[in-house]
Amino acid sequence: MTPSDRDATGLLTKPDHFVQLITPAGERRADAEHDPWVADVDAAALGRLYRDMAIVRRLDAEATALQRQGELGLWPPLAGQEAAQIGSARALRDDDFVFTSYREHAVAWCRGVGPAELLTVWRGSASSGWNPYEHGMAVPQIIIGAQALHATGWAMGAAWEGTDAASVAYFGDGATSEGDVNEALVFAASFDAPVVFFCQNNQWAISEPVGLQSKQPLARRADGFGMPGIRVDGNDVLAVLAATRIALDRARRGGGPTFIEAVTYRLGPHTTADDPKRYRTDDELTEWGARDPLTRLLALLGTMGVDIEGLERDIADEAGRAAAELRAAVTTIPDPEPMTVFDHVYAEPNTHLARQRDHYARYLAMFDETDAAASGAAGGAR
Amino acid sequence: MTPSDRDATGLLTKPDHFVQLITPAGERRADAEHDPWVADVDAAALGRLYRDMAIVRRLDAEATALQRQGELGLWPPLAGQEAAQIGSARALRDDDFVFTSYREHAVAWCRGVGPAELLTVWRGSASSGWNPYEHGMAVPQIIIGAQALHATGWAMGAAWEGTDAASVAYFGDGATSEGDVNEALVFAASFDAPVVFFCQNNQWAISEPVGLQSKQPLARRADGFGMPGIRVDGNDVLAVLAATRIALDRARRGGGPTFIEAVTYRLGPHTTADDPKRYRTDDELTEWGARDPLTRLLALLGTMGVDIEGLERDIADEAGRAAAELRAAVTTIPDPEPMTVFDHVYAEPNTHLARQRDHYARYLAMFDETDAAASGAAGGAR
Amino acid sequence: MTTLTLGKALNAGLRRALAADDKVVLMGEDIGTLGGVFRITDGLKAEFGANRVVDTPLSEAGIMGTAVGLAYRGFRPVVEIQFDGFIYPGFDQIVAQVAKLHYRSRGNVRMPLTIRVPFGGGIGAAEHHSESPEAYFAHTAGLRVVACSNPADAYVMIQQAIASDDPVLFFEPKRRYHVKGEVDETASLADAKPMGVASVVASGTDVTLVTYGALVQTARDAAIAAAEDGVSIEVIDLRSLAPVDYATVEASVRRTGRLVITHEAGQQGGVGAELAASVTERCFEFLEAAPVRVTGHDIPYPPAKLERHHLPDLDRILDGVDRVLGRPNSLSGVEA
Amino acid sequence: MTTLTLGKALNAGLRRALAADDKVVLMGEDIGTLGGVFRITDGLKAEFGANRVVDTPLSEAGIMGTAVGLAYRGFRPVVEIQFDGFIYPGFDQIVAQVAKLHYRSRGNVRMPLTIRVPFGGGIGAAEHHSESPEAYFAHTAGLRVVACSNPADAYVMIQQAIASDDPVLFFEPKRRYHVKGEVDETASLADAKPMGVASVVASGTDVTLVTYGALVQTARDAAIAAAEDGVSIEVIDLRSLAPVDYATVEASVRRTGRLVITHEAGQQGGVGAELAASVTERCFEFLEAAPVRVTGHDIPYPPAKLERHHLPDLDRILDGVDRVLGRPNSLSGVEA
Ligand SMILES: Cc1ncc(C[n+]2csc(CCOP(=O)(O)OP(=O)(O)O)c2C)c(N)n1
Ligand SMILES: Cc1ncc(C[n+]2csc(CCOP(=O)(O)OP(=O)(O)O)c2C)c(N)n1
Ligand SMILES: [Mg+2]
Ligand SMILES: [Mg+2]
Helix, strand or coil: HHHHHHHHCCCCCCHHHCCEEEEECEEEEEEEEEEECCCCHHHHHHHHHHHHHHHHHHHHHHHHHHHHHCCCCCCCCCCCCHHHHHHHHHHCCCEEEEEEECCCCCHHHCCCCCHHHHHHHHCCCCCCCCCCCHEEEEECCCCCHHHHHHHHHHHHHHHHHHHHHHCCEEEEEEHCCCCHHHHHHHHHHCCCCCCCEEEEEEEECEEEEHHHCCCCCCHHHHHHHHCCCEECCCHHHHHHHHHHHHHHHHCCCCCCCCEEEEEECCCCCCCCCCCHHHHCCHHHHHHHHCCCCHHHHHHHHHHHCCCCHHHHHHHHHHHHHHHHHHHHHHCCCCCCCHHHHCCCCCCCCCHHHHHHHHHHHHHHHCHHHHHHHHCCCCHHHH | CCCCEEECCEEEHHHHHCCEEEECCCEEECCCCHHHHHCCHHHHHHHHHHHHHHHHHHHHHHHHHHHHHHCCCCCCCCCCHHHHHHHHHCCCCCCCCCCCCCHHHHHHCCCCCCCCHHHHHHHCCCCCCCCCCHCCCCCCCCCCCCCHHHHHHHHHHHHHHCCCEEEEEEEECCCHCHHHHHHHHHHHHHHHCCCCEEEECCCCECCEEEEHHHHCCHHHHHHHHHEEEEEEEECCCCHHHHHHHHHHHHHHHCCCCCEEEEEEECCCCCCCCCCCHCCCCCCHHHHHHHCCHHHHHHHHHHCCCCCCCHHHHHHHHHHHHHHHHHHHHHHCCCCCCCHHHHHHCCCCCCCHHHHHHHHHHHHHHHCCHHHHHHCCCCCCCC | CCEEEEEHHHHHHHHHHHHCCCEEEEEEEECCCCCCCCCCCCCCCHCCCCEEECCCCCCCCHHHHHHHHHHHHCCCCEEEEEEEEEEHHHHHHHHHHHCCCCCCCCCCCCCCCCEEEECCCCCCCCCCCCCCHHHHHHHHCCCCEECCCCCHHHHHHHHHHCCCCCCCCEEEEHHCCEEEEEEECCCCHHHHCCCCCCCCECCCEEEEEECCCHHHHHHHHHHHHHHCCCCCCCCCEEEEEEEHHHHHHHHHHHHHEEEEEEEEEEECHHHHHHHHHHHHHHHHHHHCCCEEEEEEEECCCCCCHHHCCCCCCCCHHHHHHHHHHCCCCCCCCCCC | EEEHHHHHHHHHHHHHHHCCCCCCEEECCCCCCCCCCCCCCCHHHHHHCCCEEECCCHHHHHHHHHHHHHHCCCCEEEEEEEHHCCCCCCCHHHHHCCCCCHCCCCCCCCCCEEEEEEECCCCCCCCCCCCCCCCHHHCCCCCEEEEECCHHHHHHHHHHHHCCCCCCCEEEEHHHHCEEEEEECCCCCHCCCCCCCEEEEEEEEEEEEECCCHHHHHHHHHHHHHHHHHCEEEEEEEEEEECCHHHHHHHHHHHHHEEEEEEEECCCHHHHHHHHHHHEEEEEHCCCCHHHHHHEECCCCCHHHHHHCCCCCHHHHHHHHHHHHCCCCCCCCCCC
């Protein structure tokens, strides 16, 4: 690694340092090592991957709009990272389990998480929107890196049980600096855990460029921990699919963990609360815009003889319907009942909390029923 | 790394995988890369290194005996690790600063820590035995790995101040699994901190073999964090000296951190409270006994024409005197005065603690003065 | 006097501390180029450089541990923890190192760290962004714990914390960052009230109401509301949670005979527990009733739409006041 | 009935839990081949295999975090923290994950972890080997916190903790590991006293003395000594620190009117603060005096030669009893 491997912003993105099967211009690159892993992916399959990506991009934009309109408290947009998320999640089986952070809406989409389920937590209506066991996907994790250990433990258990299921830990470039992620690599290697560490290097951790977290491509972290590392073009859905399949295959055969660095880019703000203009340039955006994951796949489909106008039209319709559904779903999310604030703290009866709950119920009961329903407790009685 | 790189116990010790300048048999191996770094180390200098090692081995044995005799509460013997500690510490300047764990008595020896200073904490007489600023050495750290971050921060500060001083973080093979050590590597690389990570891989973390912590030689951890890693024969004082000089030189020139793995062996128990028979074999001990750091240096000195019998005799005398001093020193360590239990919690006055202190003073005062002096508070009054 | 928001007052205090002592360094995630997610360090990197206002890798233990090393070297690190709920990865370094190193080294090594923590709820945030972890630190020997509640205090206290040779957990009431107040930027630190001393922010005779941070404002509002009801409340802004200024609290309780404590943190083992226990020990014979605590529930911080059913507010505080006065209240008729 | 040490009783309880449910896995540093530094897991790896009794890499966050993942998968991990002072690197995973995941997942994901912590001092150990961190966890919603004090309880409570669907911090009084007692290894768990219920271990009428862990023995000795002095002490072994069995404590205090609490942890924000505050709230009118706390000082754990000047012992407890009774004591004449 020399300084010249860095671009102007100190980002580690030299394209020829990673697995790439589709160039930004939409050409299919031959790759003897990786092509066999996606030999089954024909034009129809590529079309389906495009559909996934286009729909989640639309849903993401819709959710951002919903936040701007006050329907959501916060939204962390994924725009730009569709290929990384779809390519990896579409490699999974139902009995696998994914542990993500907060930005993996496209992974949730692949795991069958529904619109209301997806938005619940960002609306602030409940502490989570879905049952992890229904989708083989943990609820979002906000503590950076913590989920890497959860994925590792889950995988250890799956192996001990004699299954060939695997887990995937999704985390960001910033997360690689947290002790938890490094300890996860240690445990996974030590126990040959069937886990895939899927790092979306989107170049930024809020305002911090990846160069502050590491002077080395993150995939190189893997070797020292005793596992293979794959650096893949995270804006190339096919390359990501191949890399993830390789890693999952190894995991299922008892070969242990793999670390994948998907080099991608967050096109939007960190969250709707962020102002990226304070820390990055328009040039950088333009540069990355040219590497868009959707554009290149559409171009490739065109060269394969697919009627891309027709495809785009169909998908635009479908995405529009999905977005409308999302918009409709948000208002169906019930506002929580006051006393549910005490639910699920414990799985078993707890004398202390029962008493506190009882006291609060008595407190709420002091207020006029109508007032309470209309405006909650505050200001009701006085 | 293939399974055959591991010996029977799963330990990562293939000798030809590391820098070695003196073979276990005492032959000087030519090494074009490393020889220039120790070109100044003539027979006299080697004799001094031998003297250091022989004396600390004797002191270590004496301290172990003192513990067995009840003069110390606990002692973590260093036997076997003399070359790793002396070779590295003798590369340092006075204005460097070392942050160790609990077993680095030979480092303390090199830093001029005196016998009473050394034993105080193990006798349980005070929370530390020396002033870190007098010896450029932090007091022992028991929380595994924590000091790696301290060394990194200190080095960042030294660089910001424009000095060319460096710090060394000493830690064990087990410590490499802790988040703190990995985060220290991240910070050190990010800030080009002039710090040397000196890992003594003594094959065991209490009862756990190093193979449980890592499937890779630990020095390989370095690359993924963006720093050079050197794997050195930790039982070869000259190779260790060379490696540490290389690392310190890089640090002083602004080249940032280096990770050194010194492959060595703990010949004794983890601490005097440990029973290593429960987890390791006599064969392993024999095997490592043949790689003893002292024997090989003595053999080399012999081939260099040094009167090794005379040397041994002189050093035995000197070591005997040092041991006697140590034994004498232990009883000079004052028992702490009861009320000092409150000293140094805060640097500034603290109303809460002052009150608690006052209450305890009144409590102690209830007891008959003579009783209190003889037996402390307990049982005095009733 | 300048009118500043609490956030800007902190910024001004930090700027003055950086200017006064070049061993002061600020460290944290996003504090440099971005100026912090709350912009508390806005402009400081540009003014003092990247070695004084340091964007760090994303690792709280790393920040805390390197700050310890910097302190070893004579620096006075001021660490920002981005949100309250992110302090726990650094907990070991705080509890086992920062808090203990002065003791461990028998006074040779000073740990003059300031650990800034935007804390508390009421901003409709996601999980881990609204916590009140102060009791963990108040229980940790070797640390000092303070909380500011208004711009004037924020400006002075942050400088006092940085000047202190002891490590200070500095809690900032994030939902009050935008509250404005008068700040005297010319005043000398030497003349300022020490951060260990509490403030009586409203005088009263019937009930002593003790709080800190964001709830100080709520408590004052409660005192005004109660006054209309004929109840005179003395409001004390604790400012220092460890050690507590019991002289001020006791003097008040001895007059009023009644104590209400309110904080956002859960009740079980919260700062209010120590206060209630200590005040009971110190002035049992003056108490007309058991001290009452009005706190967050003992639950993980709830989702945004439920936080108003978790956080003490004006009504809940007044209910607590009714309780301590033996007036009709939510628990009337319930056996305690 | 078998006579077992407390350590062996734990070993027997763990063995029974491993045998009863193959989702129970033990994890920790040196717990396998070595059987743990205190030999609590001695022989269990040989009996159940390396996938049930797991030597882990040296990383507390790693242990805790992988245990969370195992729980996600339906396992019931029993984690050993080697010594009290080494729990802090795992603090984030405990507080932000273990404690909150059931809530966060709206009851879908259970976290039936048992976190075993040998705790407390009195063994002449080096730094970090004698701490009493229980208050941090008692203040954390979502956790249960228990402490055993004798072999019979140890045997039953460890099994109850493992059987509990909630995460349990299980504190073991390390200096009592060698104390012997009768254990009924045939008794059914279903009939056993729930771990949430406190035990009155000595009846008395003048003072209620509440404690847990290693000090239960000391408290009983104090009761015997006091009896010779004409003072009748009721000793309560709390067993559960969160939630506290206030029914038992209150019933006693209502009779005696006087409460003394003793623990090794520091006073400021210790478990005793919550107890004193809660008991005062619940039975103010029955109290003849303010509850008295006899605790470790608010200092980092001192060097071995000073620990007897830190830890509550028989004399200090009796001094506290004198205080609560208004008899001559160390603070007589001192204004509280
Ligand atoms: C332990 C912890 N520290 C700090 C934060 C605040 N925070 C939220 S997201 C973020 C940046 C994460 O960057 P990265 O891992 O690259 O993921 P990305 O947001 O780019 O997907 C930070 C610092 C947090 N959530 N958790
Ligand atoms: C955070 C923490 N966890 C656990 C321990 C208990 N412990 C003390 S030494 C040790 C093994 C350390 O092994 P290694 O790092 O290889 O150093 P060595 O003792 O071999 O020099 C352990 C687990 C500790 N001191 N600190
Ligand atoms: Mg990122
Ligand atoms: Mg070791």
